[in-house]
Amino acid sequence: MSTTGDVFVTLTLARGPSLTEQAAAHIRGRIVHGTLQCGEPLSELALAQELGVSKTPVREALLELKRQGLVEIHPQRGTFVFEMSSAQVVQLAEMRSILELAALRLAMDRNGQALSLRWAELVAAMDVAMANENTEDYRVLDGVFHQVMFDLAENQFLSETFTVIAFRIQALRNRLSLDPALNEKSHGEHKRLVALAAGGEAEKVAELLAWHIEWTRSSYIDLLGLPAGDSRSTRGGERRLKAGK
The missing domain is CATH 1.10.10.10 (Winged helix-like DNA-binding domain superfamily/Winged helix DNA-binding domain)
Known part of the structure; x- marks a missing residue:
């Protein structure tokens, strides 16, 4: 001064x-x-x-x-x-579900219209990425789609808690998006979430989001080659993914 x-x-x-x-x-x-x-x-x-x-x-x-x-x-x-066992992937999905569902309910209650509009914009951008087979853009938009809930929940501590696991979630999401069929399925669910949010159907949005997180958990474990309950790490499965096996 x-x-x-x-x-x-x-x-x-x-x-x-x-x-x-x-x-x-x-x-x-x-x-x-x-x-x-x-x-x-x-x-x-x-x-x-x-x-x-x-x-x-x-x-x-x-x-x-x-x-x-x-x-x-x-x-x-x-x-x-970092490496993760299937048990850790399950635990990560459990924490993700707790945090994202809480963020969703707060965002819909406090900024429901803004959430619906922002999600619609992101899905439109995802449409372009999918049409152009631009996997990198799609997976970034996928991450933003979920982050928006925390931005509009207007709860600093909820956002800070999510930050603890957000990078690991995105790292796994990026590996999952190597499979075009899984991207198609994920994109379809995002579209359904947008439609339900536009109609103000908060409980149905929450149900679909919970199912979406559960599906990605199972997909992570399947793609990484780790049966449920297996304590092995993600490393071997990731090598198979990169080799296209």
């Missing part, structure tokens, strides 16, 4: 992203979009060289990503992209 006579002027200094924030965003993007596979080892040195920075911001970035559930750090073993 500076002063001129009796006039006080507050100076706000703009700050760009730090090297740690930039490194975290880069690595997070590669994990979420599937460039880095589940269980893949991460080298601080290799990442630092790739980004043109020292190892310190990379190390700090990996600690942040650990807090977000995207990497696992094992002493004496190293750092790895």
Whole structure:
């Protein structure tokens, strides 16, 4: 703060992203979009060289990503992209259902018309992505479709809680979207959600959303090659996905 006579002027200094924030965003993007596979080892040195920075911001970035559930750090073993067993996928879906259904009810109660309009816009954009076979755009729009509920729920703490699992959900969603048939099914359900929301049928929207989350849970486990109750990680199944098997 500076002063001129009796006039006080507050100076706000703009700050760009730090090297740690930039490194975290880069690595997070590669994990979420599937460039880095589940269980893949991460080298601080290799990442630092790739980004043109020292190892310190990379190390700090990996600690942040650990807090977000995207990497696992094992002493004496190293750092790895996160892995999930089928039991953990089930638990993630349970938490997702609790949070998304709560967000949906608040959003419809407080901003029902805005939710309906925003969803309709997103589904229209999804139509274009599907017609152009643009999987990358579709999966981004899919994530935004679900995030909108939290934006319009107007509950800071609900949104912050969802952030804890949001990146892992998007990472799994991106792997699921490798199958065009599953994208078609997912898109059809989004359209039904829009139609029900436009009619103000809150309970039917909630029922369909709950079913949609349950279906994606089963699809994650099936595609990752993990029968229910299996404690194995996602890594083997993801390799089969990338190999087209």
